[in-house]
Amino acid sequence: MSSNPDFSDFFYAAPDGLRLHARVYGEANSAHWPVVCLPGLTRNARDFHELALHLSTRSALARKVVAFDYRGRGQSAYDPDVSHYNVGIEAGDVLAGLAALGIEQAAFIGTSRGGLIIHVLGAMQPAALKAIVLNDIGPVIEPAGLAHIQSYLERAPKPKTLAEAMAAQRSVHGQDFPALTEGDWTRMVGALYRETDQGLLPDFDPALIDTLAGVDVTKPLPDLWSQFDALVTVPLLAIRGGNSKLLSDATLEEMKKRHPGMEAITADGQGHAPFLETGILPEEIASFLDRAENGH
Template identity: 75%
Template sequence: MAGEQGFFDYFYAAPDGLRLHARLYGESNSGHWPVVCLPGLTRNARDFHELALYLSTRPVAPRKVVAFDYRGRGQSAYDPDISHYNIGVEAGDILAGLAALGIEEAAFIGTSRGGLIIHVLGALRPAVLKAIVFNDIGPVIEPAGLAHIQSYLGSKPTPKTHAQAIAAQRSVHGKDFTALGGPDWDRMVWALYRETDSGLVPDFDPRLVDILAGLDLTQRLPDLWPQFEALSKVPLLAIRGANSRLLSIATLQEMRKRHPDIETINVEGQGHAPFLETDKMPDAIAAFLDRTERRADSE
């Protein structure tokens, strides 16, 4: 049974020995595919809390959900070597966590960087992927979107209170997330920050900001089309925020052309990346997983 908050904390060792963390929701023997949730660059497992509760407690087809903290985020240890903050190492960390949990196959939900890691997992361990949900990510990243992320992470706001943190996030993201209400912003701040004696601080290794700041966005970013096409046999749900600066409409259209089993959702009033617990998306994600699993069982 899950803890009072609906989950258990789980700690395991990365291949290099670093102590890493994940949240576990739901029963391990539900009889349905587990779901693995992978967050964005500086985000953590808390981003998936509401969605994970929903997927793990549904009366029909409840699922075990594993939400990971990458190294340097959330409750995972910070890495003394910042060169290890890359999607290749992080993909290896996820595989180590799945091995420790005895999970050989699962449905994967990847927000932003989480989707990039799924591309890598498709090359390293394709059999582990039973279904994929990409949240505002694809094989092409728009430089304007990364520049926006560089800008707001580089500003390093130092809110002292929860209310100040909400105000700071609204000032940066409000124009892109017009559909959000007060409770949504509250959950965002709860997931992003942790409390310290000197106030609230973002819950990630601050050196991640320095790595991102070092990217030269005047140069064309490498795409992942070959890795994306290698996922063509895995059912895919691609979610895009209508105001996204990172995933373009053109890229999403090209994804439709190149993937024979893709469904898409456009989330009005949200940017990068849509909040997966809003706008009826939990129902849509659950329905996609149910359809995909039923079809796989019948084949």
């Protein structure tokens, strides 16, 4: 495990032997539930850096935080078999990482695909889930939202500099995220891209885009209501971007009906998916985790 002033890099083997990576913040914090952060489809552990610092060093109950890079993202190895880029295998990878770290139970924060993985973890190893934060994801994915992601990834700009990258991201996503500051966009670009000998590149396996090619977004997508219903005893906070195209108000209301204890927050001025380090979200997430651990 290599170290950084803010976190440690942890490398481990997936069940099939692929070399995978996670960041560990607040490694010495053991008095309270650890937190596991799971990013979106093409994103990586860097998305959670500021939130992880808040939860591990600034909140009332300092926690260990583990942020994962799925296979094919960030510092994890790319998989030569594209079919392995699926939520079932990625859930198994997360469990392997937790076992390697000696973590049996934790609170889980999942953005987009990360929230889908949490649904699968609830079926695979329900005892591991002490509390859940779902960031702009639920049991129903709106086809229009997935179509938007498909379209963007297929036509993603190829900037040469970080300044060009930030301009490109604001051009595509700015209308859905009027609440973001210059610093927010800078952090987004820093998390999404990496600088290489070939220039600036998105920090994920390009083959990931192929996994969306066969999805028919003109038809309703399979839902996860049965998996969601199995989470009814787990404290749950759902965060929805006010401008989200992926998680609808109707789905959020149905989630509240099925999980009466669920808390919900709308991140105004943000789309899919809200930046969890912005505004009141870090404090709200920390407070929710504290209440859940204290049985409130």
